[in-house]
Amino acid sequence: MGEFDLIRRFFTRPTPRAVLGVGDDCALLQSAPGMQTAISTDMLVAGRHFFADTDPQALGHKALAVNLSDLAACGARPLAFTLALALPEANEAWLAPFAQGLLALADAQGCELIGGDTTRGPLTICITVLGEVPAQGRTALATSSALLRSGAQAGDDIYVSGTLGDAALALRALQGTLLLPPEALAAARARLERPEPRVALGLALRGVASACADVSDGLLGDLGHILERSGLGAEVDLDRVLPLLAARAHFAEGVAQFDQRYGIATAQQCVLAGGDDYELVFCAAPAQRAAVAQASAHSATPVTRIGQMQAAPGLRLVDGQGRSVAPQFASFDHFSAPKGQPA
């Protein structure tokens, strides 16, 4: 099957919102009046971000999900995306489910595939997503409704959506460094392989959250970006964060059994620095607590208040009694720490 047949067969779709979709040198989009375009790009490499034998349908889903998560973090509504794909071979049995997983999420989020590139090469997926956020004026950041990393204020509450650390736990289990009971593995693995981008929550937080980032590299690292861009520090309550590891609830004898079996350090590391969570970490003024609860309810996305932004720089971990806990975990960084995926 030739490159162009392949594109036509699996990746050419109607694009009712785009002016022009796949098939020309460029796609064409028209912004609605008063809208800014949010853009993000992510590259997934086999053996680095996913196992080469990952279910292609799940991979198609995840490749778009991690990009939509960036739009979610900005409070942007998904519009369109491009897909660049390097493939070792034009394997229909792989491409069909990959396209299915990808396009099912695209349809669910109203995000149109408008262009792309395919080539032979080591399996690599690069997606660029475009979304829109309202802006009061033209070209000024101050008038944008986008959620940024830079807007937090000292005293703001810190929240995180959903659950944390299960993807990292699943990765360890799949790598064989840790053994999980079947139900716990299945649930954790679903978080690793089929993350659900928090687009609805991001939209609901416009005008409510003061700062937001998506948790892709681990909570501490991504909250760290907010600290850095906002020029602030933070205190995070570990006793509120640890219960967010959902896998612990799958143990018949409860959380204590998990901690006894794997060690509390494992739970801490997965939750604080695990990566691949694709949740949102965000800040909001205490006066916005009711509005945050409403955004959570409106988007059907649980959120947990986990700490407070502070003027003093640095990120401090405390327990439920406010006692300092030594931070033991470095955030994931592609070039300074191993990802933990097969090389």
Added chain:
Amino acid sequence: MGEFDLIRRFFTRPTPRAVLGVGDDCALLQSAPGMQTAISTDMLVAGRHFFADTDPQALGHKALAVNLSDLAACGARPLAFTLALALPEANEAWLAPFAQGLLALADAQGCELIGGDTTRGPLTICITVLGEVPAQGRTALATSSALLRSGAQAGDDIYVSGTLGDAALALRALQGTLLLPPEALAAARARLERPEPRVALGLALRGVASACADVSDGLLGDLGHILERSGLGAEVDLDRVLPLLAARAHFAEGVAQFDQRYGIATAQQCVLAGGDDYELVFCAAPAQRAAVAQASAHSATPVTRIGQMQAAPGLRLVDGQGRSVAPQFASFDHFSAPKGQPA
């Protein structure tokens, strides 16, 4: 050096036209009123699209150039781009010149680097470019000034910009299947490694050309896209196309010496199906000949009239006397034909 340090050091630049550049989950752009956004993405894989030991400065230039060439083909003015980069290692001696080559072209074309992603992996470069084209109305293709592949009419002249086939010739020389004199090799190699996107010509052709595509996979294949999207056929004068192989002029005894040494088939194949040209092939009504000449002069880009669009489907090669020449060359296709690059 960590991923974030690396981004900061080499790829963080002022973005005066973007609302927000590198450093958040998304970049933000604001379209000017009455403008549509043109989007294109290209992925370059080491060993497939370039030799792994290619001069990184030239590679940085080329990675952006091939994307800008798609904007040129649409008559779009470059605005911004994202860069996703998989690297085997964070090698400063490679990254510094790569960024230099990339950003020098970006500056020259007024195209801002607004976001990206870096990861460890087999050397792969994925760029998504955004440009703008005026549109009279909203969301309708009919009102767009974009040059499309689909607009050609029977009877239109066919033109190609610049020269053709030298990049393919250089590739053969670098692979050792053909020996070129030093000056001819240097000139051809410059075309392979530092293509100049025809952005100024694309802009000048708005309202003049009826259809346009960039020549990235070979003249016949890319003109073929115009034929297919326009529902037409074409006649191409081989005697007008062959002289576009610039390398032939580097031979002391002239074109005949080249043809004698390498065979006319080599010249034909490089010119018609060589790939990596990054010229524009476009159509315009005969009434537009003066306007095409003006666009060529205004953009300081030579163009050559090479044939005519016809109602009868298919692409016919003829000689200067209009006699049919059997087409011997298939266009490059990543999955049905070898690219000719090292695997």
